[in-house]
Amino acid sequence: MNQPARILVVEDESIVAFNLQQRLSMLGYDVPAIAVSGQESIDLVSQMRPDLVLMDIHIQGDMDGIEVAAKLRETHAVPVIYLTAYSEDSTLERARRTRPYGYLLKPFSERELHATIQMAFERQRLENELNDSRRLLQQALDAASLGVMELDKNTTTITPSPRTADLIGWPHDQPLTLPDLLARVDATERDAIAAKLHHCLKDLRHFSEEFRVLAEGSTPRWIKIDAGHVSDQRVTGVVQDVSERKQSELRLKTLNESLEHLVTARTDQLHQSLKELEAFSYSVAHDLRAPVRAIIGLSEMLLQTQPTRFDQDGIDLVQRIAATGQRMRALIDALLHMARLNQVPMQLRLVDISGIAGEIASQLMESEPQRVAEIRISPKLEAMADPTLVRALLDNLMRNAWKFSAHSKITRIDVGAKTLGGETVFFVRDNGCGFDMASADRLFGPFQRLHREDEYIGTGIGLTIVQRIVMRHGGRVWAFSEPGLGAAFHFTLSA
Numbered sequence: 303m304n305q306p307a308r309i310l311v312v313e314d315e316s317i318v319a320f321n322l323q324q325r326l327s328m329l330g331y332d333v334p335a336i337a338v339s340g341q342e343s344i345d346l347v348s349q350m351r352p353d354l355v356l357m358d359i360h361i362q363g364d365m366d367g368i369e370v371a372a373k374l375r376e377t378h379a380v381p382v383i384y385l386t387a388y389s390e391d392s393t394l395e396r397a398r399r400t401r402p403y404g405y406l407l408k409p410f411s412e413r414e415l416h417a418t419i420q421m422a423f424e425r426q427r428l429e430n431e432l433n434d435s436r437r438l439l440q441q442a443l444d445a446a447s448l449g450v451m452e453l454d455k456n457t458t459t460i461t462p463s464p465r466t467a468d469l470i471g472w473p474h475d476q477p478l479t480l481p482d483l484l485a486r487v488d489a490t491e492r493d494a495i496a497a498k499l500h501h502c503l504k505d506l507r508h509f510s511e512e513f514r515v516l517a518e519g520s521t522p523r524w525i526k527i528d529a530g531h532v533s534d535q536r537v538t539g540v541v542q543d544v545s546e547r548k549q550s551e552l553r554l555k556t557l558n559e560s561l562e563h564l565v566t567a568r569t570d571q572l573h574q575s576l577k578e579l580e581a582f583s584y585s586v587a588h589d590l591r592a593p594v595r596a597i598i599g600l601s602e603m604l605l606q607t608q609p610t611r612f613d614q615d616g617i618d619l620v621q622r623i624a625a626t627g628q629r630m631r632a633l634i635d636a637l638l639h640m641a642r643l644n645q646v647p648m649q650l651r652l653v654d655i656s657g658i659a660g661e662i663a664s665q666l667m668e669s670e671p672q673r674v675a676e677i678r679i680s681p682k683l684e685a686m687a688d689p690t691l692v693r694a695l696l697d698n699l700m701r702n703a704w705k706f707s708a709h710s711k712i713t714r715i716d717v718g719a720k721t722l723g724g725e726t727v728f729f730v731r732d733n734g735c736g737f738d739m740a741s742a743d744r745l746f747g748p749f750q751r752l753h754r755e756d757e758y759i760g761t762g763i764g765l766t767i768v769q770r771i772v773m774r775h776g777g778r779v780w781a782f783s784e785p786g787l788g789a790a791f792h793f794t795l796s797a
Contacts, residue, residue: 306332307423310352312370313385314338314362322356322385329416340365340373347378354403354422359386359393368393371400381422449541451527453480455503456535466541469525471517488514488522506531512544524548598627648688648774655683655728658693659700659717666704675704675713683719683728685795687775692795695771698764699730699791706734706789731790736783745781768793 309331313319323333334350337343339362347355355374359367371382383404384397397405403422406414449466453459458480467474470486484496491513502509512526524547529539601624605617612620656679663677677700685692700715707713714733719726737745746769768791772779776796783789 306330307353307419308332308334308350309419310335310337310343310346310350310355312337312343312355312361312367313358314360315358325412325415329412329419331419337361339363340367340370343370344373344377347374347380351378352380354419355380355382357382357384359384359388359397368396368400371397371402375400381426383418383422450538451529451541452532452536452538453503453529454536455506462541469523469541469543470515486515486517488516502529503537506535506537509537509539512548594627598624601627648691650686650688653685653687653689653692655685655692655696655719656681656717658689659683659696662693662697662700663715663717666700673708673713674711675707675715677713677715678717680718683717685726685728687795691771691774695768695793696730698768702764702791703730703732703734703789706736707732708734710734725794725796727792727794729790729792731788733788736785736787736789738785739783746779 309326311319311322311326311333313322313336319336319338323336326333334352335346337346341363343355343357343361346352355371357367357371361367361370365373367384367386371384374380374382381403382400383406384402385406385408386393387408389407394405403425404418406418449469450463451466452461454461460478460480460483462470462472462478464474467478470483472478472482472486480499484492484499487495495511495513498511499509501507508528508530510526510528512524514522514524516522523543523545526542526544527539528542529537532538601620604612604620605624609617659679663679667673667675667677696717700717703715704713707715710733712733716729716731718731719728721727746765769779772793772795777794779791779793781789781791
């Protein structure tokens with residue numbers, strides 16, 4: 303249950319004081335004491351800590367009620383309501399300077415008394431809430447190392463908090479004006495900041511800018527002012543030291559610029575090296591074709607024109623030379639094809655993947671009509687890609703599937719697509735010999751083979767070509783397999 307408000311009555315006329323005490327009690331207030339002089343009222347306030355003082359202006363002693371109220375204002379945060387039968391302008395002016403919570407002219411009714419007291423308590427509550435808010439705001443500003451400032455548009459006078467004065471290097475005991483503030487702004491930014499500030503002040507718009515300030519005897523610092531119109535012709539805002547962030551941004555910008563130059567230089571060097579390497583590889587491969595072709599041709603000529611000069615071992619040796627030459631020719635052709643992949647510009651269009659896969663399937667079936675095979679191709683497979691590169695991609699994957707399914711009773715190859723996470727994933731799946739996933743990281747490396755050449759012939763470069771084609775389209779390629787259970791190659795085309 304709430305306790306009744308405690309009110310101290312300061313009144314030197316006993317009858318009036320007693321009557322007032324009775325009336326207050328009937329209104330539900332507690333009046334524990336009555337004072338008749340200024341000193342007695344100060345002592346009682348210190349002892350009983352009342353919620354409110356009803357102060358007669360003319361009381362006993364050396365001090366009148368107004369002087370007592372002024373002292374109480376300095377020592378105790380207690381609301382004071384004046385009671386008086388006098389209403390001279392000079393008395394009212396003196397009373398006003400003590401910021402009373404009310405002023406009752408005798409005689410007054412109980413209704414006036416009660417209303418004035420309740421208004422005093424309500425004002426005190428609001429002031430306490432305002433003081434709490436200011437205290438919390440100041441704590442937040444101190445914790446964030448922020449300052450505040452208020453600018454009068456008409457006089458250009460600035461009222462800075464101590465923190466704001468410190469941030470701009472201004473003495474606390476000297477008045478500050480807008481020209482003074484602008485004089486502290488770095489000369490390279492001063493005109494621009496002044497123009498923006500005057501533009502915002504003209505229409506009392508929000509102002510938010512970061513700039514450098516220069517103060518004598520201190521290092522330059524960056525500050526940020528966020529200000530807006532509050533009332534009349536006044537603008538108030540928050541001032542923040544952003545030097546550390548700005549310096550970090552400048553260092554980061556410098557670092558990024560140096561890194562960009564370094565990356566550009568390294569990229570140019572890499573492109574040049576790649577061009578030189580591709581040109582060298584192409585030249586070497588192209589120049590090797592002639593002697594390899596000669597080796598193969600001479601070996602075959604020896605067997606045709608001099609068959610009687612060799613015994614069976616000699617014939618086998620010449621045949622091995624020819625076979626090795628043919629394998630080298632296949633490797634050279636593969637290298638040239640791979641080198642061309644990076645040189646030919648891409649021509650993107652809607653590619654009929656199902657149609658291309660069907661053509662490759664027909665070629666495979668015609669190459670070995672005796673093989674029992676089933677090649678299933680999903681209809682309407684399409685992608686935005688380079689048709690030539692996609693044909694090379696499917697040709698390598700489907701020929702690999704055909705090759706590694708050669709020992710199966712029935713060769714089964716599936717070409718299709720599925721959607722994973724909103725992305726179209728194409729696949730080529732077979733029921734061939736498969737491979738161990740422990741070696742999957744070697745799949746797409748050039749000349750990497752997971753099976754012996756006497757089991758499955760090949761150059762070991764087909765999957766490298768597949769990976770390069772997929773990467774040129776911005777996609778990914780990966781595989782799943784188990785030995786003896788076939789393999790599935792998946793790829794995306796994100797171009």
